[in-house]
Amino acid sequence: MAIDYNVERPEDAALEAAANSGFFGKLGAYAKLSGPGWxxxxxxxxxxxxxxxxxxxxxxxxxxxxxxxxxxxxxxxxxxxxxxxxxxxxxxxxxxxxxxxxxxxxxxxxxxxxxxxxxxxxxxxxxxxxxxxxxxxxxxxxxxxxxxxxxxxxxxxxxxxxxxxxxxxxxxxxxxxxxxxxxxxxxxxxxxxxxxxxxxxxxxxxxxxxxxxxxxxxxxxxxxxxxxxxxxxxxxxxxxxxxxxxxxxxxxxxxxxxxxxxxxxxxxxxxxxxxxxxxxxxxxxxxxxxxxxxxxxxxxxxxxxxxxxxxxxxxxxxVLAPDGSVRPAMVRAYGDSVDKFLKLRDGASFASLDADAKAAARETLAPVDRRMAAMLASxxxxxxxxxxxxxxxxxxxxxxxxxxxxxxxxxxxxxxxxxxxxxxxxxxxxxxxxxxxxxxxxxxxxxxxxxxxxxxxxSRAALAIPASVIATTLLPIAYFTFLLLMNSKGALGKDRPSGGVRLVVNLLMAGATSAATLASVWALSNRGTAGTWGLVGLGSLFAIGLISFLRKRNTA
Missing domain, CATH: 1.20.1740 (Amino acid/polyamine transporter I)
Incomplete structure (x- = not known):
């Protein structure tokens, strides 16, 4: 359903008044009219x-x-x-x-x-x-x-x-x-x-x-x-x-x-x-x-x-008590921080240990390493x-x-x-x-x-991982979709940006889309099989969107 641009709304008068009230008057009027951004x-x-x-x-x-x-x-x-x-x-x-x-x-x-x-x-x-x-x-x-x-x-x-x-x-x-x-x-x-x-x-x-x-x-x-x-x-x-x-x-x-x-x-x-x-x-x-x-x-x-x-x-x-022991509330967060260090230092040998052996390995850290792990604990x-x-x-x-x-x-x-x-x-x-x-x-x-x-x-992991994969995959696609629409003569007609404005808009949008895509690829690459499917979906949707744009960009 399209907006009927011929219908007068209460905000229209405020908008017209704002246009003629100077810079600060305009800001004040805009502040009163704001809403969706909040x-x-x-x-x-x-x-x-x-x-x-x-x-x-x-x-x-x-x-x-x-x-x-x-x-x-x-x-x-x-x-x-x-x-x-x-x-x-x-x-x-x-x-x-x-x-x-x-x-x-x-x-x-x-x-x-x-x-x-x-x-x-x-x-x-x-x-x-x-x-x-x-x-x-x-x-x-x-x-x-x-x-x-x-x-x-x-x-x-x-x-x-x-x-x-x-x-x-x-x-x-x-x-x-x-x-x-x-x-x-x-x-x-x-x-x-x-x-x-x-x-x-x-x-x-x-x-x-x-x-x-x-x-x-x-x-x-x-x-x-x-x-x-x-x-x-x-x-x-x-x-x-x-x-x-x-x-x-x-x-x-x-x-x-x-x-x-x-x-x-x-x-x-x-x-x-x-x-x-x-x-x-x-x-x-x-x-x-x-x-x-x-x-x-x-x-x-x-x-x-x-x-x-x-x-x-x-x-x-x-995190650490004066005697060097880990405070009870921080045992898990400290352990996670130590494990990052041990995985990097010992590689697969640490990953193969059982729970008791891992706990013993954590206790072998030197005091300076324990302090470093404590600083980085979440x-x-x-x-x-x-x-x-x-x-x-x-x-x-x-x-x-x-x-x-x-x-x-x-x-x-x-x-x-x-x-x-x-x-x-x-x-x-x-x-x-x-x-x-x-x-x-x-x-x-x-x-x-x-x-x-x-x-x-x-249950948290079972829900969060697929949801995160779906949301992460589709965010750059949403960005890419509107980047394409901003360049679609068929969608925007005379409202499509042109000249230098179009160049600047495309540079800004391309930069934001690239940042989202980089973050998406980085996140999905750490999600195992689900992440792999997400990467496949990301590439496929990019291709579908681009092909569709090229076919319809001038279709009103």
Whole structure:
């Protein structure tokens, strides 16, 4: 269904007034009209961003602060292109992709979105539940019933909020307001933490500013502090430098291609159309993405990296006790860190050991190697909260981090539920059917409710690996699809960019698509048989998309 550009909407008057009110007046008007970009911000500020930011802080301190803003710039580039295509054609993107490329890409895009929504709702529910129990109600931590109660409340409230979105323009406005508040809570919570660290002199502001400058040497060289500590391990310096460099390279590659998820590319065009935005709103859509997605993401993730770096970078006290023993809460994370070293040092001989022999091998490490492994051990939000308790106070740390992390998880849950309702409607060509939409919204809610029994042990791996393979494979395909559509005369007609603008647009989009493809190939190559099939699928879909484009590029 195409947008009727002849219908006057309430936003049109505000848009015309903005055009004649000067630069700052225009910014103010655009800020009031913003909405879909905040939904993008709500989904990207979830458990994945939290874990990634903690890992960056642990491995590199402030030295890799530049990577997440860079990654999001790539994502904003592609989302802006998706918005441009959607608002120029005025039709649902699955129809555009099917008509001007191939239905194969359209269906694959929607199915990948549904799989990602249903599976990745599980860790968001688990994160919200564990944070609630750990930070806000520790007295409930041993209760077997509490996780089910919390999960039920999350599912019911989230589905209810999303059903309000479906009710019409007022529901959409209220829904967007809820998400804006949740995103603001996330940003303010972590900004407050860093502000207090700066006030107490625990943050090197100069190092933070330097960390915003990209250094490509970080692809193969450890940060200066860790390089110096690795040198102290003597004969094992090369092994530790390799482990650190590999971790930094993994961060850079993964962040560069995955700041925007496959389901985010699906969400944006449908929320733009639901808002009634048109061709005249194309500039507004780019501002909206900057205000609602880029700025909150960069502030929140940067604050998390800074806080994690302050608490964990080159530190071992939270992992090793004064007598050198491993603290009980960190046994597993420390063991994983040691195993990376032992696998690299001993190769297949370590892999062939049984569990008891591996445990004995871990105890043979020299003190300097144990310290190095402890520095690189992974931590979670609860451990970051505990590490900063001396700064914020135990109650303050639990409250600030608890509220911030729960807001991250809850906002992501709401958007996953919304996206699934939209995707199910698109697949069955029932976009305007409220019953189909509501059935779609229930799927992530139900899967998330059962997170206590599904998102554990072998079940987690069995779900996460194929879902990750599907989502990772299709993200660069979604990017490539809209790169092709931006060059399709048949799809865009007179709205297709031309001249120097077209050259710049293609360079930016090609760069973002290449980054996503590199990250996809890197991730899939480590996924065994499933990853191999993913690589085959990636190449096949690229070929299908390109052939379809060449056949239909000038077909109106």
């Amino acid at each position: 939904l993008q911000g709500a989904i990207t500020l979830g458990g994945g961003s939290l874990a990634g930011s903690l890992f960056i802080g642990i491995v590199a301190g402030p030295h890799l602060l530049w990577i997440q803003p860079f990654a999001m710039l790539c994502g904003i580039t592609m989302l802006s292109a998706i918005a441009y295509v959607t608002l120029s054609t005025g039709e649902r993107p699955m129809l555009t992709v099917s008509r001007h490329l191939t239905p194969v890409l359209a269906i694959a895009w929607a199915v990948a979105t549904i799989v990602a929504n249903v599976v990745f709702a599980l860790p968001q529910f688990a994160l919200a539940t564990s944070t609630f129990l750990q930070n806000l109600t520790p007295s409930w931590a041993d209760s077997e019933v509490a996780p089910w109660i919390i999960g039920g409340v999350l599912a019911v409230t989230s589905v209810g909020i999303v059903w309000g979105y479906e009710s019409g323009s007022k529901g959409i406005r209220l829904f967007e307001l809820v998400l804006k508040v949740l995103v603001a809570v996330v940003v303010l919570s972590f900004f407050l933490v860093v502000g207090m660290l700066v006030a107490r002199g625990q943050i090197d502001v100069g190092a933070v500013m330097a960390g915003l400058i990209p250094h490509l040497s970080q692809l193969h060289e450890p940060t200066p502090q860790l390089a110096e500590i690795a040198a102290a391990t003597g004969a094992h310096e090369g092994l530790w430098r390799e482990i650190i460099s590999n971790s930094q390279r993994d961060i850079i590659i993964a962040a560069g291609g995955t700041a925007v998820g496959i389901n985010m590319t699906f969400l944006l065009p449908y929320t733009l159309l639901r808002r009634g935005w048109q061709r005249k709103h194309r500039e507004l859509s780019m501002f909206d993405l900057s205000l609602g997605l880029f700025i909150p993401f960069v502030i929140a993730t940067s604050c998390l990296v800074i806080a994690a770096g302050s608490a964990f970078y080159t530190k071992t006290d939270d 931590r979670d939000a609860g451990q970051l909260s505990a590490a900063l308790a001396p700064v914020l106070g135990k109650a303050g740390a639990n409250l600030v981090f608890g509220v911030g992390v729960i807001a991250m998880a809850w906002s992501s849950i709401i958007i996953l539920i919304l996206m699934n309702g939209l995707a199910i409607g698109a697949v069955f060509k029932r976009d305007e059917n409220p019953t189909v939409f509501r059935i779609g919204t229930l799927m992530p809610g139900i899967s998330g409710f059962f997170a206590p029994v599904i998102w554990t042990g072998a």
